[in-house]
Each structure stands twice: as structure tokens, then as C-alpha cells.
Amino acid sequence: MYDPKSLKASEFIDHQEVLDTLALAPTLAADRAAVAAILDKAKDRKGLNHREALVLLDCQDEDLNQELYALARQIKRDFYGQRVVMFAPLYLSNYCVNGCLYCPYHQKNKHIPRKKLTMEEIVREVTALQDIGHKRLALETGEHPVYNPLEYVLEAIDAIYSIKSKNGAIRRVNVNIAATDVPSYRRLRDAKIGTYILFQETYQRDGYVRLHPSGPKSDYDWHATAMDRAMEGGVDDVGLGVLFGLEGHRYELAALLMHGEHLEAVHGVGPHTISVPRLREADDIDPSAFGHGLSDDVFAKIVAIARVAVPYTGLIVSTRESAASRARVLDLGISQISGGSRTSVGGYYEPEPEKENTAQFEIADNRSLDEVIHWLMELGHIPSFCTACYREGRTGDRFMTLCKTGKIQNCCHPNALMTLKEYLLDYATPRTQALGDSLIASQIGEVPNLKTRDLVIQRLAAIDQGQRDFRL
Numbered sequence: 285m286y287d288p289k290s291l292k293a294s295e296f297i298d299h300q301e302v303l304d305t306l307a308l309a310p311t312l313a314a315d316r317a318a319v320a321a322i323l324d325k326a327k328d329r330k331g332l333n334h335r336e337a338l339v340l341l342d343c344q345d346e347d348l349n350q351e352l353y354a355l356a357r358q359i360k361r362d363f364y365g366q367r368v369v370m371f372a373p374l375y376l377s378n379y380c381v382n383g384c385l386y387c388p389y390h391q392k393n394k395h396i397p398r399k400k401l402t403m404e405e406i407v408r409e410v411t412a413l414q415d416i417g418h419k420r421l422a423l424e425t426g427e428h429p430v431y432n433p434l435e436y437v438l439e440a441i442d443a444i445y446s447i448k449s450k451n452g453a454i455r456r457v458n459v460n461i462a463a464t465d466v467p468s469y470r471r472l473r474d475a476k477i478g479t480y481i482l483f484q485e486t487y488q489r490d491g492y493v494r495l496h497p498s499g500p501k502s503d504y505d506w507h508a509t510a511m512d513r514a515m516e517g518g519v520d521d522v523g524l525g526v527l528f529g530l531e532g533h534r535y536e537l538a539a540l541l542m543h544g545e546h547l548e549a550v551h552g553v554g555p556h557t558i559s560v561p562r563l564r565e566a567d568d569i570d571p572s573a574f575g576h577g578l579s580d581d582v583f584a585k586i587v588a589i590a591r592v593a594v595p596y597t598g599l600i601v602s603t604r605e606s607a608a609s610r611a612r613v614l615d616l617g618i619s620q621i622s623g624g625s626r627t628s629v630g631g632y633y634e635p636e637p638e639k640e641n642t643a644q645f646e647i648a649d650n651r652s653l654d655e656v657i658h659w660l661m662e663l664g665h666i667p668s669f670c671t672a673c674y675r676e677g678r679t680g681d682r683f684m685t686l687c688k689t690g691k692i693q694n695c696c697h698p699n700a701l702m703t704l705k706e707y708l709l710d711y712a713t714p715r716t717q718a719l720g721d722s723l724i725a726s727q728i729g730e731v732p733n734l735k736t737r738d739l740v741i742q743r744l745a746a747i748d749q750g751q752r753d754f755r756l
């Protein structure tokens with residue numbers, strides 16, 4: 285029986301079950317009929333469990349793997365159309381009391397400059413983010429009870445929602461901060477956060493303990509049960525992730541899906557998003573020292589498997605990945621990406637001087653937001669700045685129900701076109717604007733029903749006349 289007070293991670297990340305899954309998968313993966321049956325099941329678009337997903341991961345048959353990729357592409361198209369939701373991270377502070385061996389913000393790193401944005405600096409950063417067109421942020425902080433208490437984060441969220449530069453506004457603030465207790469999650473919910481994001485980093489308990497030698501984050505159970513407390517505190521949308529490259533990826537994929545299965549079983553709704561960060565070089569950090577680097581092929585396969593295993597869950601890739609890697613995984617299932625990102629504390633308003641580098645990791649895609657938007661459209665995607673679901677109360681199980689009935693498309697596609705139009709008018713370079721306008725013109729006919737189509741045409745004209753923030 286689920287009891288939030290005594291919940292242990294082992295109740296849903298059952299180590300023996302993961303080991304059994306990993307032991308069984310190679311045999312089934314060598315059996316063409318078994319793999320074909322799993323792919324057939326995936327075609328129902330109701331997802332796969334962790335055991336089935338691992339069989340796909342271990343499958344070496346080229347034809348069957350191509351079938352998997354084709355299905356991932358098709359499911360992406362059926363559920364998300366050509367849309368890609370845009371966001372940017374905003375690092376508030378790199379003060380941290382944890383000892384995470386892979387993160388340059390770890391407490392023992394004495395040479396990285398420590399920095400925390402003041403409210404004035406937050407206003408400057410958010411204004412700069414608005415002025416390039418962002419509408420959705422992911423807030424990031426280290427864990428520090430004195431420098432970054434919850435009150436600081438709440439004050440920042442409040443400030444961010446109130447900043448309005450020209451036609452700009454941040455309409456959804458997602459939050460990636462350390463695991464906390466139910467009353468604190470309730471306060472984050474009341475502050476109107478979007479998704480609460482927390483990466484497990486690794487689900488392998490031994491590895492986790494080794495990689496987190498000190499600080500509150502060293503408690504595996506506290507960290508792994510955070511999403512249950514967040515949901516208990518009324519946060520509807522939670523985002524999972526592992527940091528690929530720390531430990532073996534087969535274990536991570538099985539356990540990540542088990543975590544999602546647990547949330548769905550207990551709270552009636554699975555993860556809103558899954559992120560797939562890969563370990564990057566950083567001050568003090570050499571990814572090769574961890575010995576579990578993933579090839580681009582395996583990384584792409586993990587994304588494809590996640591796409592067919594959890595069709596309703598948004599998949600996020602950041603600027604940790606290069607343009608080439610992002611293009612590949614966008615095709616296979618990624619639905620949200622960041623653009624024009626800085627992983628330093630500050631840096632949007634003015635670039636950090638070299639010697640004050642506070643970056644958490646090196647970015648592999650350094651292009652501006654406008655360049656990313658142009659590139660996405662060239663590849664046939666529709667960049668979307670939509671935040672409507674959350675603002676219309678379509679979160680948690682309400683959102684999932686709309687997804688499962690396919691009705692969400694009636695809102696998503698028009699909202700993507702309208703928010704893209706806003707972006708083009710307010711922020712785009714002429715060449716991006718021209719490409720975007722022809723994309724929108726070619727997409728109007730795809731709006732599901734005639735009445736909605738007329739409404740979207742009217743609203744696009746109103747946006748042209750200076751009105752903003754329409755949403756379905």
C-alpha cells in the first residue's frame with residue numbers, strides 16, 4: 285500500500301526487478317518474433333513497460349531497429365505533429381552544499397566563482413530573455429539552505445511572472461531545484477510553477493551513493509521519492525530524467541520507466557516530461573572519467589524507445605547536445621528543446637567575462653534562439669512558444685486525458701501557429717520571419733476543423749495588428 289510518509293524508493297525501483305529485466309532482455313531481443321510482438325503492441329500507442337523497452341534496447345536486428353525508428357517517428361507525428369516547444373534555462377545561483385562528483389557546483393570546488401542573482405539581476409536577465417522571445421523558463425539552482433532557501437526561489441518566481449518587457453512575458457516557470465518536503469512543494473504549487481523537474485541522475489543505488497558523497501542529496505530515498513511528495517503537495521506536472529554517462533544506460537532506462545509506471549499507478553498520472561541529459565565536460569569535470577559515455581547511436585535509440593514506451597510524455601533535450609544530435613533525436617521523438625541557452629548564473633543580459641565563468645557545463649549548441657528557430661523550420665518543425673495548457677488548467681490527469689483521446693491536437697496546433705506568429709513579429713530576423721510566415725501559411729489548412737481554422741485566421745490577423753496572448 286502506498287503510504288507517502290514511509291515510502292521507500294525500493295518499493296518502485298526494485299533492484300532485483302531491474303536485474304531480472306536486464307538478464308532476460310538479451311534472450312528475448314535475439315528472438316525476432318518476441319521483438320516483433322513488442323513492436324506490434326507499441327503500435328497501439330498505449331506505451332510499453334520497462335521489460336518490453338529493454339528488449340527493444342538490446343535488439344541488434346537492423347530491420348527491427350529500423351521498424352522501431354519508423355514507429356517512433358510516426359508516434360511523434362501523431363501525438364505532437366511537427367511542433368517543438370521552446371524553453372530556456374535560467375540559473376539563479378550556484379551556491380551548493382552537495383558533493384555531486386559530476387557537477388562543478390559541488391561544495392568542494394573552491395575555484396569556481398560563486399554567484400547568486402539579486403532580484404535586480406533577475407529582472408535584467410528575464411528582460412533579456414523576453415527580449416529574444418522566450419516565454420517558458422526552467423529555473424535552476426544549487427542546493428543551499430542559506431543562499432538559496434525556498435523563499436528566494438518563490439520571490440524569484442513571483443518577480444519573473446510580473447516582468448513585462450515590450451510584448452514579452454514569461455508565461456510558464458518550470459522549476460529544477462533540490463528535492464524538498466510536501467509543504468514546500470505546496471508553496472511551489474501556490475506560486476504557480478509549471479513542471480517540477482528533478483533528475484534522479486542515476487537510479488543505481490550503489491552508484492548514486494558513490495557519486496553523491498555528501499550533502500542532503502546523498503540520501504537516495506529522499507531524492508527518488510521527491511516526485512511523490514511533489515504530487516502529494518499538489519504539483520500536477522513532474523519531470524523525470526537521468527544523467528546519462530554516470531552509470532550503465534540499460535539499468536537507467538529500465539528504472540526510469542519503472543519510476544514513471546509507479547507515478548501512474550499511485551497518482552493516476554505519469555511524468556509530464558522526461559529529460560535525457562548526457563554528461564558534459566565542465567570546470568573540474570571530465571565525462572570520460574565516469575566510464576559510461578553513450579554513443580550517439582545508443583542515445584538516439586534511447587529516445588526512440590522512450591517515445592514508443594511513453595507516448596504521452598514530453599521528451600526534452602537541451603543544448604548539452606550538438607545541432608546534429610538534436611536534429612536526429614527531434615526526428616525520433618523529442619518534443620521540447622532549449623535555445624540560446626546560458627548555463628552560467630546570469631549571462632543573458634551580458635556575457636560573463638571569461639575568468640568569472642560560472643557555467644554548469646559546456647554547451648554543445650551555441651546558436652542564438654533566432655538561429656535555432658530558423659533551423660527548426662528548415663528541418664520542417666514548427667517551433668511553439670505555447671504555454672496554454674498549464675494556464676487553462678490542463679495539467680496532470682486532465683492533460684493526460686486530453687492527450688489520450690487525441691483532443692489535445694485541436695488546441696496545440698493552433699496555439700503553436702499563434703505563438704510562432706507572435707515570435708516572428710516581435711523578435712525574429714527578417715529571414716526567419718519570411719520562412720516562418722510561409723510555414724504558417726502552409727499550416728493553416730492543417731488546423732483540425734473549419735470553425736477553429738476561421739478563428740485562427742482571425743486571430744493571426746489580430747496578432748498582426750498588435751494583439752497578443754490568444755490561446756485555445
Ligand code: SAM
Nearest residue numbers: 386387424425426461462483527563564566645
Ligand atoms: N540542484 C538540483 C538538484 O540537486 O537536483 C538540480 C539543478 S542542476 C542545476 C540541473 C542538472 O544539471 C542536474 O540535475 C544534473 O543532472 C545536471 N548536471 C550537473 N552536472 C552536469 C554536467 N557536468 N554535465 C551535464 N549535466 C550536468
